[in-house]
Structures are given as C-alpha cells and as structure tokens.
Amino acid sequence: MGGDFAPEQVIKGAVSAINDPQCDFDILLCGPEAAVKEELKKNGYSGNAITVIDAPDLVAMDESPTQVLKTKPKSGLVTCVGLQKQGLAAASVSAGNSGAMMAACLMILGRAADVSRPAIACAVPTTKRQAILLDCGANVDEKASVLVDFALCGSVYAEAVMGYENPTVGLINVGEEEKKGGEVVQEAHQLLKQAPINFIGNVEGRDFIKGHADVVVAPGYTGNVMLKLMEGFYELAHEVFDGVNTEKAKKFDYLWDYRNHGGGLLLGLNGVGIITHGRADSVAIHHSLFTACKFAKAGVPAKIAEKLSAIKKD
C-alpha cells in the first residue's frame, strides 16, 4: 500500500514482473489481503508465483518511523522485512514511507558487520557507464568515517552487482584539490586515500555526469539534492525534446528515466532493502523487483560484511 499510486501501480508492476519471461523469482505481496487480492484480480493474475500476505496496518507517508515500528507491526513494510529476517524472502521492496522502511530494515535486519550507518545507493547514468551515487539521503551530518564506510559499501556493490573490476571511487567536492570542502569532507578525503579501494580523489558535479568515477560518495543531504536535481532536469529535457526520435534521444530518455533504475538500495544491512520512488508507477516497481533479485543473488550484504570485517581487523 506504499507510495503515491498504491495499490494500483504497485500490484500492476508486480504482475508485470511475474509475467516477464526473464522473471526467476516469486513475489510475496504484503498488504491488506482483500484489497490486494481484488487488485490482483483486476490485473487478471491467478497464478501461484504471487502470494498475498495479510498486512492490514496502513502507514502514511509522513508518519514518524519509530512510531510505525512501535504501533504498526502488521504494516506492509514491517511484515515484508520480517519475512526476510525469517528467511522466507530474499529481499524487501517498498515505495512507501522511506524513513519507516529504512528504520524497519535497520531494526529488523540489522547492520552488516561494522558498518556505522546504512546508505541509500542509486545507480545513475553518466556519459560513460552507470555510476553509483551514495548516500542519497538516508543520513545527515555524517562524520568522515561514515563517508568512508559509504565508499567501501559502494565499491563492493559496483564490483558485485555491476561487474565493474576495481571500480573507481570519488568524493563529491567543490574542486579537485585535497584542501577543498568543509572539515568533514577534507578529513574524509584523507581517510579515503588510505582505504583499500580505488580512490581517485575529488569529483565535481560536472565530472560526475561525465562518469569520472564509478562510485561517488556524497553526504546524504547533498546526495539527495543531487539525485532530485537530476530527476528534475531530466523531466525538463524530456519535455523540451518531446517528439525527438533519434537513437541518441531514445537512449537518453531510457537511461535517465528514474523508473528504469530499480530504486535506491540500502547498503550496509544484513539483508536487501530497496526504497523505490514515492511516485513509483508499475514500470518502476517492475524494475525494482528485478534489481532486488539481482542484488540478493549477488550476495552483496555478505560481501560487504566480509570486506568491512577484513579491513577493521587490519
């Protein structure tokens, strides 16, 4: 029931994913049973690859995360993450209250060994290949060591899921020189130089789009603003160039449409949590489910835990 267009678009997206010839997973839909079944029927689905799990509590988009955890154990998102904890689901996807989803994942699944704070990682197109931007808004006012954890998590993700060999990692900043940026950013730069990753230094906003780094670390506040700014700019360009049908234009339109990106991945958890856009439609839900499956199969959480444990032991 999460997101602006639930349950219609969420369930339509789930049915679309299940009917995709490439689909190799089953779906557990967590929500008020009657409403969900009704919607499934509307979408003409009667197979057994989708199971409805009754979760009658409804969560508003602006409800306090701690309040949701305390008072709504039977909400879709808490139920869904709980199923993962019990080993009955491999991943959890929500288009609902992102703070509540983050809190549920953190409390129920727990953090991967030694990760200080989970981050939201998003795959963003660039002039070269997709880059991972993190944190996209799970945190604010991070310490330098937290930014380093983001870099480690992002690096493992780029390698395990995107298949990038020795992915380059950059720190978003106002200039290339080490001494640029505020206190925390400068400290993070020094720590990143010593981290067991392929750190290439600071990356400016313009160079981010040019794909100078495979993984770009940003404080959550700035990363969130960046993500939404790109979304707004894409929408503007989409409107301006509506009707242009060149190959380049079609590719641009596909790549930059946030619905095709699979949502934001929570990195640093003992499990797989995906937060899709609140405005997610069926296309976005479809892609998020595939991303969740890919992420779970690649065993990213275990790989992140392993890498971080190895580092902290040194």
Place this chain on the structure above:
Amino acid sequence: MGGDFAPEQVIKGAVSAINDPQCDFDILLCGPEAAVKEELKKNGYSGNAITVIDAPDLVAMDESPTQVLKTKPKSGLVTCVGLQKQGLAAASVSAGNSGAMMAACLMILGRAADVSRPAIACAVPTTKRQAILLDCGANVDEKASVLVDFALCGSVYAEAVMGYENPTVGLINVGEEEKKGGEVVQEAHQLLKQAPINFIGNVEGRDFIKGHADVVVAPGYTGNVMLKLMEGFYELAHEVFDGVNTEKAKKFDYLWDYRNHGGGLLLGLNGVGIITHGRADSVAIHHSLFTACKFAKAGVPAKIAEKLSAIKKD
C-alpha cells in the same frame, strides 16, 4: 590574464561587449600592458572606451588567495578591485583564481554592513523564470545565521536586479517537512521563518528546477555541486540533442548555456565583484560585463547594506 582562455577570449569578449550597440559602459582592462595591447590590436580595437591598466603580476589558478594578496599587488584582479575601491571603476570582473578574487573583494572592498560572509549567487534558469541560487561555493561549513544572510542578500538581489516583486525564498533540503535535513539546515529553517523575506519553506532538488522559489539558499558545498551538476547535465543534453532545431530546443540551449548567465555575483560586499567561469570564453566575458554594469547601476550593494542594517536594528 585570468581563466583558462586568457588573454585571447577575455579581450575578445571585452571588445565584443564594447562594440555591442547596447553597451553603455567603458572598460578598464587590467593586465600586462604590452600583452593586452597586442591582443586588442589583434581584435582590431582602437577606440577609447577601453583603457589598459598595467598589471604585470600573473596569478595561477591554484595559488593560495592570501599569498596572492600579499605578494601580487600588481596582479590584474587586485588592481581591478583596487580601482573600484578608489571610485575609478563601478564593478570588477574576473575569470581567474576565484578564491583570490573573493579574497581581494573581501579585503579591499569590505563586507556590506553586518553581512557575515559574502556568497556567490548565480542566476539559474528554471521551468518558470530564472532563480537565484546561493551560495555557489564561496563558503563551507556555514552556521545557520550565515544561511539567513544569504537569503536576505538573495532576496534583495532578486528584487533589485531581476525586478521580482516580493521574491519567494526557499531552502534547499531533502524534503518539505521542517524537521528534514541536518542540524544547521533545521535551525536555518526556523530562523528563515522569522526573517523579513517571503520564505516559502524547503525546496527539493526537483522543485528547484521547476522554479518553486525565486531565491534558493544552499550551503556553499551543496550549491557548488548543484551548479556544476546542472552544467554537466546541460552539456550532456546539448550533445544528445545536437541538431534539434525546434523553438523549445533553441530556448533550452540558450537558457542553460552557462556562458549566457553573466557569472557568479559576490553578494554582501561594499561593491560589485563578479567571478566568471574559469573556462569562460568571449561570450561568457561579454555577458559578465553587462551583468556587472546592471548590478552596479541597480545599486545592489547599498540596498543589501540598507536592508541588513534595518533588520539588525530591530
């Protein structure tokens, strides 16, 4: 001699501005006399609306600002700002070392009454009308009260230069709710609510592009990343849609080309300082000179000082 393409592009831009039928100002070109005169000759200029002021010291793009001020009093930028202080120039424009330009303006012109820190303000196109984004990178790690000064300066600027009546002011943030963002941003939100401006609350990255506010306040680190991200995204779109000749496309291309924006204005000084892009070409220089003149004529520095004095007195 400042910027990546000086002196060629800088002097070409100055000649182009002087030859513009709308030009109603004279130009003092501050740089090594022989080199500048040689370049003027190449551009076929022999009139008397451009005067060359000998300033033989050269400033590198990565030189420390304090070092420049101490050791290079005869550099173009220090000379140029000095002329303004003496009342011989109405405004100063530089495409060179922006830190040094900022420091020179701050030390030589001084801050407008009660402004804590000057900010770089840039006019950015939106789906509606141009918005002022500030700070675009003059500061890092600002206190909440500094963000409020940015809002006041930006508001005066939008009114005096852009002619916006009672301009709306927004705070860039990760969500609309008051409690979003880090400690400083949340504190700034509360202070902005009480400030004598038309504060409309938080603005997310996507809404910034949609023109939800006329003036958007951002910490310098984030504002700089935003500005450069938009520049990169524009360049990408420009490349993708090269050859598309619809009216909409031409308008988009004109509006988003940073060269047409007149550079970054230092707000909060007792004078007019403009920092253009390091990659400024003659078109960018041309526009920056016109912007500088417009800004000086509107008497923005005095208006900002007046507004701030009135507020602090209350």
